[in-house]
Amino acid sequence: MTDNHIVLPVITHLFTAVVLIFFWKKTRISRIISVVANSILVISSFVLFTRTWNAGVFTMQAGNWPAPFGITFVADVFSSTMVLLTSLSGMAVSMYSAVGVSKARMKFGYFPLLHFLLMGLNGAFLTGDIFNLYVWFEIIIISSFVLMTLGGRKPQIEGGIKYVAANLMASVIFLTGIAILYGLTGSLNMADLSRKVALIPNRHLINITALLFLVGFGIKSAVFPLFLWLPSSYHTPPSAIAAVFGGLLTKVGVYALLRVFTLIFVPDDFIAFTLMAVATATLLTGAFGAIIQKDIRRILSYLIVCHVGYMVAGLGLFTETALTGSLFYLIHDIMVKTNLFLVSGLIYKIKGTIKLEQAGSLYAAYPKLSLLMALVLFSMVGVPPLSGFWPKIYLFQAAFAAHSYTVIGAIIVASFFTLYITAKLWAEVFWKDAPTGVARHSDLYNRMNHYGKALLVTPVILLAIVTLYIGLGAENIARVSVHIAQELMDPSPYINAVLGEVVLEP
Amino acid sequence: MEVILAILIGVLYAAGIYMMVRRSLVKLLIGLILLGNGANMLIFLLGRITKGSPPVIPEDARVFAEVYADPIPQALILTAIVISFGLQAFAIILLKQVYIVNASDDLDDLNPIEEEI
Numbered sequence: 001m002t003d004n005h006i007v008l009p010v011i012t013h014l015f016t017a018v019v020l021i022f023f024w025k026k027t028r029i030s031r032i033i034s035v036v037a038n039s040i041l042v043i044s045s046f047v048l049f050t051r052t053w054n055a056g057v058f059t060m061q062a063g064n065w066p067a068p069f070g071i072t073f074v075a076d077v078f079s080s081t082m083v084l085l086t087s088l089s090g091m092a093v094s095m096y097s098a099v100g101v102s103k104a105r106m107k108f109g110y111f112p113l114l115h116f117l118l119m120g121l122n123g124a125f126l127t128g129d130i131f132n133l134y135v136w137f138e139i140i141i142i143s144s145f146v147l148m149t150l151g152g153r154k155p156q157i158e159g160g161i162k163y164v165a166a167n168l169m170a171s172v173i174f175l176t177g178i179a180i181l182y183g184l185t186g187s188l189n190m191a192d193l194s195r196k197v198a199l200i201p202n203r204h205l206i207n208i209t210a211l212l213f214l215v216g217f218g219i220k221s222a223v224f225p226l227f228l229w230l231p232s233s234y235h236t237p238p239s240a241i242a243a244v245f246g247g248l249l250t251k252v253g254v255y256a257l258l259r260v261f262t263l264i265f266v267p268d269d270f271i272a273f274t275l276m277a278v279a280t281a282t283l284l285t286g287a288f289g290a291i292i293q294k295d296i297r298r299i300l301s302y303l304i305v306c307h308v309g310y311m312v313a314g315l316g317l318f319t320e321t322a323l324t325g326s327l328f329y330l331i332h333d334i335m336v337k338t339n340l341f342l343v344s345g346l347i348y349k350i351k352g353t354i355k356l357e358q359a360g361s362l363y364a365a366y367p368k369l370s371l372l373m374a375l376v377l378f379s380m381v382g383v384p385p386l387s388g389f390w391p392k393i394y395l396f397q398a399a400f401a402a403h404s405y406t407v408i409g410a411i412i413v414a415s416f417f418t419l420y421i422t423a424k425l426w427a428e429v430f431w432k433d434a435p436t437g438v439a440r441h442s443d444l445y446n447r448m449n450h451y452g453k454a455l456l457v458t459p460v461i462l463l464a465i466v467t468l469y470i471g472l473g474a475e476n477i478a479r480v481s482v483h484i485a486q487e488l489m490d491p492s493p494y495i496n497a498v499l500g501e502v503v504l505e506p
Numbered sequence: 507m508e509v510i511l512a513i514l515i516g517v518l519y520a521a522g523i524y525m526m527v528r529r530s531l532v533k534l535l536i537g538l539i540l541l542g543n544g545a546n547m548l549i550f551l552l553g554r555i556t557k558g559s560p561p562v563i564p565e566d567a568r569v570f571a572e573v574y575a576d577p578i579p580q581a582l583i584l585t586a587i588v589i590s591f592g593l594q595a596f597a598i599i600l601l602k603q604v605y606i607v608n609a610s611d612d613l614d615d616l617n618p619i620e621e622e623i
Contacts, residue, residue, distance in 0.1 A: 131582055138589045145596055154607050158616040161531070161604055164597055168538050169526070171593075175545040175586060182579070183552025 001497070003058040006075040006126060008044050009083050012037060013119035020112040027106040031098040034111045038091040041118075045080065045087040052080040053483075057497035059128070067128075067498050068189035074128035076494055078327075078484045082125040082255055085331060088466060089247045089338040090118045092459035096342050097240040099452045100349075105150050105238070113150070117143040117244060124252050128498055130178055130264075131188045133256065137174065137220070141167045144249060147241045148233065159233030166219055166229035174216030180209045181264075191498035194263045194491060203268065210265040214274065217260070221253025223312055224281035227305045231289065234304070235297035235354075239345025242297065246304055247338030254311050254330060258323075262488040267318050275316030276407055283309035283410040287417035296344045296354040296429070299421060300337070303380070306414050307333055310395060313407050317398045323485035324478070325394030331477060332387040332470050336380045339463040343373045346456060347429060349445040356425075360434040365443075369457070370430050372464060377422045379467045382415065387471035390478065511551045518544030529613045531601045538597065542590040546583045553579025 016037035023029045052058060052075050062071040075083075094114065101110055120139035127133050145167075149160040182188060184205070185196040200206055215226065222230040230250070234242055261267055267275065286306025293299045307329070314326025344354055350366065351359045363370040375386075382388025392411065399407045445453065470477050487494065518540050525537030556575040563570060608615055 131585075135585065135589070138593070142593060142596065145593075145600070149600060149603075152603060152607075157600070157604050157607050160600055161613075161616060164600060165526070165534055165538070168593060168597070169541070172522075172538070172541045172545050176548060178582075179545060179549040179552050182549065182582075183554075186576075188578075 001055065001058050002060060003075075004060050006048060006058050006060050007073055009041060009048070009087065009122040010119055010126065012041055012044065013115045013122060017112045017115035017119065020115060021109070024109065024112075025107050027103050030106060030111045034094045034115065035091075035098065037115070038087065038094045041087040042084075042091050045084045048075060049077075049080040049084045052077050053480075057494055059497050067500075068187050068192035071132050072128035072189055072191070072498055073126050074191075074494065074498055075126055076487055076497075077480065078255075078259070078487060079125045081331065081480060081484065082251075083122050085334045086118060086121050086125070086248060088463070089244065089334060090114075092338060092342065092463050093240050093244050095455055095462075096243070096345070096459045099448070099455045100240045100342075100345055101238055102151075108150055110147070110150060113143045113147050114244070117147065121248055121252055125255060128190050129188050130181065130190055130193065130260075133190075134171070134174055134178060137252075137256075138171060140249065140252065141171065144245060148237050148245070150241075151238070153236075156236045159236035162229045163233040166226075170216050170219035173212055173219070177209055177212035177216055180212065184209070189498065190259070190263055191491075191495040194495055195499075197264055198266075206265065207268070207270055210261070210271055211274070213260055213265070214257070214271075214278075217253045217256045218278070219253075221250050221257060221308050221312075222305050223278050223308055224285050224305075227282070227286070227308075230305055231293075231298055231301040234301040235295060239297075239341050239348065243338045243341035243345070246300065246341045247334050250304055250308055251330060251334050254308060257312065258315055258326065258330075258488065261315055262323075263491050263494065267316070272316050272318055275312055276404060279309045279313035279316050280406055280410040281309075282306065282312060283414040287414045290421050291417055291424075294356045296347065296356065296359075296425065297341070299425070300340055300344060303418065303421065304337060306418065307337075309414060310391065310411065313411065314395055314398070317395075317402050317404060317407070319398050319401065320482070320485045320489050321394050321401065322398030323488055324481045325391045325398060327481040327484050328391035328394060328477060329388075331481065332379075332391060332467070335463055335467050335470065336376060336387065339376045339460060339467065340380060342460050342463070343376055346373070346445065346460065349456070350443055351429075351434075352444070356428040358435060359429045360432040361430075363430040372457075372460060374426065374430070375464055376460070376467065377425060379464075379471060381419045381422045385471050385474070387467050387474070387477075389471070390474045391481075394478075394481075507555060508551065511547060511555075515544050515547045515551065518547065531604060531611050531613060534613070535594070535597055535601055539590075539594060542586070542594075546586055549579050549582050549586070553582075 020030055020033055058075045060073040061067060117140060120136050120143060124133055124136035127136060145164055148163055149156055184200060185193055187193055187196055197206060219226045234245055283306055286302050286309060290299050290302035290306060293302060310329045311326045314322040348354050353359055379386040380388055382392060395411060522537045522541030522544055525533045525540060553576050556573060559574045561574045561577045
């Protein structure tokens with residue numbers, strides 16, 4: 001079905017960003033516009049989600065050029081779920097930024113950049129054209145470059161270099177893959193590519209091209225061994241920015257992997273083996289990396305790496321159950337990781353440090369807030385019935401069915417280490433007595449007025465409620481995941497919606 | 507023509523990657539620029555080179571009579587050039603800032619070891 005409203009999430013962010021540029025120095029108005037725009041987006045993306053859920057795949061042909069000649073935008077349940085999750089995170093981050101980000105940063109265009117970043121994310125989720133996906137990736141990285149280095153403190157700049165170099169490299173490799181794919185098929189439309197790539201007899205050439213895409217997206221989604229840029233840069237920007245990065249930027253890489261490796265390159269034995277090996281190594285290195293860190297944000301950075309492994313493992317197993325696990329984890333992970341970085345920002349506001357040895361006694365000072373944070377932490381670990389528990393069941397089931405015992409082992413080890421790290425965080429930050437001898441830090445959170453406190457805590461509560469729903473209403477989320485997994489396993493409705501029922505002869 | 511271009515692309519990629527793994531910040535940037543140009547040339551080459559037949563339909567015809575040059579690779583390259591131009595402009599400013607803050611062009615001077623642990 002053709003429906004031009006599906007690009008609304010992109011257009012709204014673009015419009016908001018442009019309006020915000022006109023209020024460059026007026027921080028108060030900027031904050032209000034940003035929060036209002038994000039609320040509108042939450043509603044409109046929820047509408048988009050219910051419509052795709054009920055009616056199937058919607059498409060839009062840019063400039064009314066028929067596919068595969070023009071640029072196509074496609075909203076299936078997968079895309080619209082991702083857009084909905086982006087809007088929820090965007091909403092939370094925008095509220096949190098209203099007090100969590102310094103005025104100086106706001107005056108240098110923080111809010112317009114945030115909206116450009118969210119626009120790029122929504123565009124990447126909605127596009128049905130591989131080169132257009134590249135362009136959206138570039139929009140995402142250039143706004144994230146500026147957001148990461150905004151402020152220009154020494155660690156930020158140093159982290160920024162690694163981030164910029166790795167991401168530019170990823171873009172070039174992705175572009176090389178696109179060039180070869182275009183040379184092979186003469187098409188850029190993903191649905192059209194799906195048909196044409198399947199007809200090419202030289203499978204080795206296809207596998208090499210697929211590997212280029214795997215490396216390009218792998219750098220962006222921070223899988224082993226391409227993740228090293230992430231832990232050395234994600235701890236540097238302010239928490240609100242790190243929350244968008246941690247929650248969404250690596251996940252757009254995972255989205256691209258899931259999309260491209262189910263629609264265009266259907267994994268054969270070689271690709272499936274590579275994906276599983278990569279996933280196993282990612283799970284283990286992420287977990288081992290996280291246990292030696294002594295800084296909350298660095299721990300979280302390594303946990304992002306570790307948990308990307310679950311999603312890639314599901315893709316490598318490539319059965320409907322496995323993909324259901326991946327998608328469930330993706331939905332859960334976006335909410336929880338965004339929230340955890342917001343929580344780390346709250347801890348920083350209260351204690352003035354995010355180093356484990358200097359923090360402590362948070363539970364004694366703020367029992368209610370601590371319990372809220374504990375809920376988020378335990379959701380990440382997946383203590384039943386919280387949200388991280390359910391996707392692992394699907395992954396286990398799929399891995400047992402495929403007799404991939406290495407993957408099962410890696411999942412168990414990674415989950416165990418995540419539990420250990422969470423316990424360590426809880427003990428060090430919340431329970432232990434605050435160490436003496438450290439310079440006393442004035443509690444910035446306590447000195448805020450009620451309005452400021454509310455703006456900091458509400459987004460955390462909001463995301464925690466969504467996480468609780470993912471855990472307690474797992475049945476519904478599982479239904480969505482199963483639906484998306486079926487879409488990915490059998491892409492013919494997607495292809496037919498884009499190209500029409502007629503099979504084009506190559 | 508194709509062979510020359512293929513060699514050129516190989517040289518650009520090799521030189522780009524070699525420059526990226528050097529320790530100097532400026533060489534990192536040069537490496538990225540070379541890689542970007544290599545990728546653009548690759549799109550150009552793989553879009554098939556057709557000599558002397560621009561994709562313009564004559565006034566009295568409705569469709570192309572014979573083989574014509576594919577215009578899409580050029581559109582793609584143009585987009586990629588504009589994007590990489592913007593990114594490189596940003597990267598130059600960032601490198602300058604790193605040099606101001608760090609007073610060094612050496613990548614090994616970033617994040618010293620005591621900060622890493």
